Amino acid sequence: xxxEQSSGGALAPVGLAVARxxxxxxxxxxxxxxxxxxxxxxxxxxxxxxxxxxVLYMLIKGISYLQPSLFxxxxxxxVRQSEAGGFLDPIVGTFILTVLGxxxxxxxxxxxxxxxxxxARPRALARAVESAIEMIAGVxxxxxxxxxxxxxxxxxxxxxxxRAANGAVYGRSFFGASIVMAVLALPLIVGxxxxxxxxxxxxxxxAAYALGKTRASCxxxxxxxxxxxxxxxxxxLGMGRIIGDTAIVTIILGVTLRNEAVGSVPILGTxxxxxxxxxxxxxxxxxxxxGNAPQKAYAAAFVLLxxxxxxxxxxxxxxxxxxxxxxxxxxxxxxxxxxTAWNR
Amino acid sequence: xxxxxxxxxxxxxxxxxxxxxxxxxASGNGAVATPPNPLQTTRTRHALADVRERMRLESVWLAxxxxxxxxxxxxxxxxxxxxxxxxxxxxxxxxxxRSLNRLTEVTAGAxxxxxxxxxxxxxxxxxxxxxRRRVSMVFQQPNPFPMSIFDNVAYAxxxxxxxxxxxxxxxxxxxxxxxxxxxxxxxxxxxGDDLGRPALRLSGGQQQRLCIARALAAExxxxxxxxxxxxxxxxxxxxxxxxxxxxxxxxAVVIVTHNLQxxxxxxxxxxxxxxxxxxxxxxxxxxxxxxxxxxTRDYIGGVFG
Numbered sequence: 001x002x003x004e005q006s007s008g009g010a011l012a013p014v015g016l017a018v019a020r021x022x023x024x025x026x027x028x029x030x031x032x033x034x035x036x037x038x039x040x041x042x043x044x045x046x047x048x049x050x051x052x053x054x055v056l057y058m059l060i061k062g063i064s065y066l067q068p069s070l071f072x073x074x075x076x077x078x079v080r081q082s083e084a085g086g087f088l089d090p091i092v093g094t095f096i097l098t099v100l101g102x103x104x105x106x107x108x109x110x111x112x113x114x115x116x117x118x119x120a121r122p123r124a125l126a127r128a129v130e131s132a133i134e135m136i137a138g139v140x141x142x143x144x145x146x147x148x149x150x151x152x153x154x155x156x157x158x159x160x161x162x163r164a165a166n167g168a169v170y171g172r173s174f175f176g177a178s179i180v181m182a183v184l185a186l187p188l189i190v191g192x193x194x195x196x197x198x199x200x201x202x203x204x205x206x207a208a209y210a211l212g213k214t215r216a217s218c219x220x221x222x223x224x225x226x227x228x229x230x231x232x233x234x235x236x237l238g239m240g241r242i243i244g245d246t247a248i249v250t251i252i253l254g255v256t257l258r259n260e261a262v263g264s265v266p267i268l269g270t271x272x273x274x275x276x277x278x279x280x281x282x283x284x285x286x287x288x289x290x291g292n293a294p295q296k297a298y299a300a301a302f303v304l305l306x307x308x309x310x311x312x313x314x315x316x317x318x319x320x321x322x323x324x325x326x327x328x329x330x331x332x333x334x335x336x337x338x339x340t341a342w343n344r
Numbered sequence: 345x346x347x348x349x350x351x352x353x354x355x356x357x358x359x360x361x362x363x364x365x366x367x368x369x370a371s372g373n374g375a376v377a378t379p380p381n382p383l384q385t386t387r388t389r390h391a392l393a394d395v396r397e398r399m400r401l402e403s404v405w406l407a408x409x410x411x412x413x414x415x416x417x418x419x420x421x422x423x424x425x426x427x428x429x430x431x432x433x434x435x436x437x438x439x440x441x442r443s444l445n446r447l448t449e450v451t452a453g454a455x456x457x458x459x460x461x462x463x464x465x466x467x468x469x470x471x472x473x474x475x476r477r478r479v480s481m482v483f484q485q486p487n488p489f490p491m492s493i494f495d496n497v498a499y500a501x502x503x504x505x506x507x508x509x510x511x512x513x514x515x516x517x518x519x520x521x522x523x524x525x526x527x528x529x530x531x532x533x534x535x536g537d538d539l540g541r542p543a544l545r546l547s548g549g550q551q552q553r554l555c556i557a558r559a560l561a562a563e564x565x566x567x568x569x570x571x572x573x574x575x576x577x578x579x580x581x582x583x584x585x586x587x588x589x590x591x592x593x594x595x596a597v598v599i600v601t602h603n604l605q606x607x608x609x610x611x612x613x614x615x616x617x618x619x620x621x622x623x624x625x626x627x628x629x630x631x632x633x634x635x636x637x638x639x640t641r642d643y644i645g646g647v648f649g
Contacts, residue, residue: 201487206447207483209450210445210447210482210483211476211499212473212477212478213473214473222491225490
């Protein structure tokens with residue numbers, strides 16, 4: 001491709017015929033191959049059309065119903081749309097779940113991946129851990145949610161949610177939902193980290209060992225810093241997964257209209273309490289839910305879509321471009337910029 | 345290569361860590377007519393006044409799984425001189441080199457018979473990370489860590505007892521030590537103005553010198569070099585060769601090389617290996633000008649290799 005372009009460019013000597021390879025025609029192919037080829041082509045186009053359709057539809061529908069006031073008002077129970085408030089609480093709920101879930105999943109996921117890639121002894125245990133991760137990755141989130149509710153309703157875990165007067169544990173809270181969300185995001189972080197570790201050539205490890213470094217030191221000071229972009233993309237993928245999940249929210253977060261704190265302790269109370277997220281807000285306000293306020297649902301869905309698209313773009317940015325030094329330079333520039341801005 | 349019978353008693357390095365006791369077979373391969381006795385040799389042309397034996401290999405056998413790749417090699421490693429290991433591919437040079445700081449253990453199934461001592465102590469009785477700080481290594485491919493130049497050297501420096509367990513960020517003493525290591529590797533003049541640069545942005549030759557600086561930072565007693573110039577251009581090679589010759593004063597240097605000219609240029613003693621056996625050992629003049637063994641003559645003369 002590049003050679004073709006350069007030979008066709010201004011550098012080609014005058015009067016010299018430039019031979020270009022003809023594009024291969026499918027006419028010589030067997031019929032089955034030709035049909036399959038065009039089918040592949042058509043499905044690809046169709047997929048693009050669907051993706052574009054979703055974005056455009058949500059853009060048009062969402063923007064027309066989107067008002068700044070929606071972001072700052074809590075939802076309130078009212079049949080009249082003008083009095084039904086905004087989706088401040090769901091946004092806060094999504095934020096809490098994501099931050100808390102990742103705060104649990106990221107260290108655990110990186111640790112599991114490091115152990116699997118660098119130690120993995122005894123082998124049987126490593127295999128068991130591996131299949132457990134695969135299993136969790138394959139379990140539908142609604143199953144995780146039901147299981148989570150079962151666990152967090154146990155008496156001794158009452159401190160994570162609230163107790164009824166008779167001592168029964170309610171089990172639904174931001175704490176519980178975050179932990180289950182962490183389980184949901186875990187396989188993605190483990191996968192991305194392991195992939196990164198597999199990419200680090202063995203001579204890098206040997207270099208560390210040859211300096212008299214322990215395996216643990218090598219992991220902490222050489223390997224993990226080297227695969228920071230991989231870990232970051234795993235984290236962002238996990239965030240996307242958490243933000244997009246509805247089943248866990250409906251089952252373990254309680255889907256109350258507002259984020260209801262338990263007790264009077266400010267942050268802890270909220271975390272022990274129930275709430276809702278953008279996904280559950282979209283569901284309850286859609287014609288399928290009881291709210292039946294499609295405009296609100298569209299606006300919230302638009303916000304949700306934007307967040308997820310932003311995260312996707314972030315993943316692409318983090319994973320593309322294997323030129324590490326180049327990226328470092330950019331990051332160094334950025335951090336210098338931030339530092340000067342901060343000092344000012 | 346005919347199979348050995350009986351196989352020498354072997355200690356699986358990775359499995360148990362008891363002190364090794366074994367007696368390799370006395371004969372049976374019939375390869376060496378008059379086995380060299382490298383453990384008693386005299387001083388050589390470059391050799392400095394203060395020549396001291398740091399490491400000693402006595403009848404070392406090394407295997408990967410069932411395959412013996414080094415057979416009955418005895419060598420001295422001395423401070424004040426450079427020892428070059430030469431030989432064709434597959435002659436066991438690199439394996440022998442890696443065994444000196446027990447890096448062979450990284451490979452599954454590696455086993456060893458014979459004694460290797462560092463200042464009189466069997467290396468398997470030393471703590472492995474301690475040994476590797478004392479016997480440092482530079483590899484064929486420049487392999488700086490993907491971090492800044494400073495961090496590369498600082499990482500090698502930190503966690504060494506004198507500096508405490510914790511890695512410290514840019515303390516004056518750490519900076520001084522890093523700069524010293526870079527100076528010894530002849531890199532400071534080129535990169536000293538910006539040590540925060542990522543190491544991977546350096547040229548190949550600079551990267552390799554950074555690796556040498558990193559290896560020197562922990563002030564090792566022995567420096568192992570595994571074909572350090574094979575991935576580099578002639579100018580970088582010349583720089584590094586000068587560096588190696590200069591390092592003899594403070595560390596014992598062992599270099600594996602495919603390049604005979606290089607061995608002639610940098611080495612005081614040369615050990616020629618073939619198919620895992622030590623064929624000939626002597627001063628570099630003696631090996632290159634008056635080799636006693638036919639196989640050495642053939643290799644030096646380019647008949648094989």
